[in-house]
Amino acid sequence: MYLGQSKCGPKESWFTVLMEGLAKFPPRPTGAGEMFQLFRDGEPRTRASLVAETGQSRSTVAARIDALCGVGLLTPAGEASSTGGRPPSTFAFDPRSRIVVGVDLGATHARIAVTDLAAVPVSVLDEPLSIADGPQHVLGWVADTAAKLVAQAGRHLTDLAGIGIGLPGPVDHTTGRPVNPPIMPGWDGTDVPAALHARLGAPVLVDNDVNVMSLGEHRTICPEVDDLLFVKVATGIGAGVIMDGHLRRGAQGAAGDLGHVTVPGAEDIPCRCGNTGCLEAVAGGLAIVQRLRDLGADVHGTPDIVDLVRSGDVAAGQAVRQAGRDIGAVLAASVSLLNPARIVVGGVLAGAGEHLMAGIREIVYQRSLPLATQHLRIVPSGAGAQAGVIGAATLVTEQYLSPHNVDTLVSAQEDS
Known part of the structure; x- marks a missing residue:
């Protein structure tokens, strides 16, 4: 639950006001939260237009x-304009x-942005960072860097509405703790929200990195598409599932874990999850790196693969296209199901x-039912x-600006 800053002093965070305010003033419906949702499209409105739009009295709208x-x-x-x-x-x-701080952590990179409440970035920083360095080092870097970006x-x-963070592994969304993440040694069960809240003094929401990427793509590029799969292909492979316009996490938050689905007909290549033949082990960035090294290529990470493909390297292009086919084989089942x-x-x-795109399209369109692919588009990320x-950042803004939380803010303002 969120509460905006109303009568906070210069050193008093809105989160402190929230904790004190909820003890004194239980939240109650005010109607202001529902009416505020009309303004989230960014369009200015007059009192008279709101009276017509809501059917409420002029005095209620004005209040x-x-x-x-x-x-x-x-x-x-x-x-x-006047008539x-x-x-x-x-x-x-x-x-x-x-403002909001949005954090995207991958296996080998970190990106942090300060955004406004519309999730529009004000400043962004992108740096190499290994998630395997452990939570103390990584979260310390996140806290220090976020504080610097806010100051810049x-x-x-005290202006922070909250911090949203995506992690490259399974996350219990209700607690914000990673759950047995295969590529995050030392992170299992880490209380990420508590660690960052202690440093930055704002609420923290944590989710899987692909889930937050799917939210970002959906909100900024294709909000009109109610049913969407966002597939991240990097060191690991995963998917975010948007259905009926909402992010779907599944019963334990494991929905979309494509990387550990067995590829039909694949070799029994060991995967770091403990199984064999997983999509990540067959078609992930590390698998392609190893394949190209065996052919004598000088590659050390996923970005090197992209550089080789762009330079016209035939072996790299073929390896990436085959990876696309393997991904397509798993996605074909997802298309028929969802x-x-x-x-x-x-x-x-x-x-x-x-x-990569050609390999994915080749198999998906070949193996999925015609009805399921009749209007299906397979496209690269626009965001x-x-x-x-x-x-x-959207994780935070959606909760901070929800009708219930806006009502809570207004109630505390009125009762204080």
């Missing part, structure tokens, strides 16, 4: 606008009233372009490298 302005979510946006007499005032969502954006940590309207492919290996940080 709710005043309450939303009081907590900083709405701001005057000038005057509308005679004094022009009416307009009001609009003010996404600058708070001219804001303070019937998505779009499959979006992101991650480092997506930078190899049509070699690109920023999908993860935008999605991580």
Whole structure:
């Protein structure tokens, strides 16, 4: 649950106000939270237009606008055109009233962004970082870097609505703790939210990295697509599942773990999860690196594969295309099961372009039912490298700006 800063002093975070406020003033429906949702499209509105849109009385609308302005979510946006007499005032969502930190951690990289409440990045930093260095080192770097980016954006940590973070492994979304992550030694059960909250003083939401990437892609590139699979192809392979316009995590948060589905007809290549023939072991970045090394290529990581493909290396192109076919073999079953309207492919290996995409399309369209592929589009990510940080920020904004939490904010403001 979230509460915005209302009467916080310069050194008092909104989270402190939340804890104290909930003890004194239990949240109650105010109606302001529901009305605020109308403003999230960014369009200014007048009191009269809201009366017509909601069917509420003019006095009720005016009171709710005043309450939303009081907590900083709405701001005057000038005057509308007049048909005679004094022009009416307009009001609009003010996404600058708070900031969010979005964090995207991969196996070998880290990207952090400071965004506004519309999840629009204000500043972004991308650096190499090994998740295998362990939680103390990695989370320490995240906290230090986030604080620096917030300061560089001219804001303070007390302006933080929250921190969203994507991790490259299974996560219990309700606790924010990694659960037996194969490529994250030393992370199992780590209380990530507590560690970052202690350093930055804001609520922390944690999810699998592919889930947050799928959120970022959906919100920024194709919000009109209700049924979507986002497939990340990098060191590991995973998918985020958007169905009926919502992220679906499954019963234990393991939905979309494509990397550990057995590839039909694949060799019994050992996978770090303990099984053999898994998609990640057959077609992931490390598998392609090893295959190219066996052919004498000088490659050390997934980015090197992309560089070779772009330079026209035939062996690298063939290896990536075959990886696409293997991914397509697993995705074909997903298409028949879930019937998505779009499959979006992101991650480092997506930078190899049509070699990967052609392999995926070849098998998916060949093996899936015609009805399921009749309108199916398989495309590269439009959000690109920023999908993860935008999605991580969206985790926070969706909860912070929800009707219930806006009502909580307004209630505390009115009762304090």
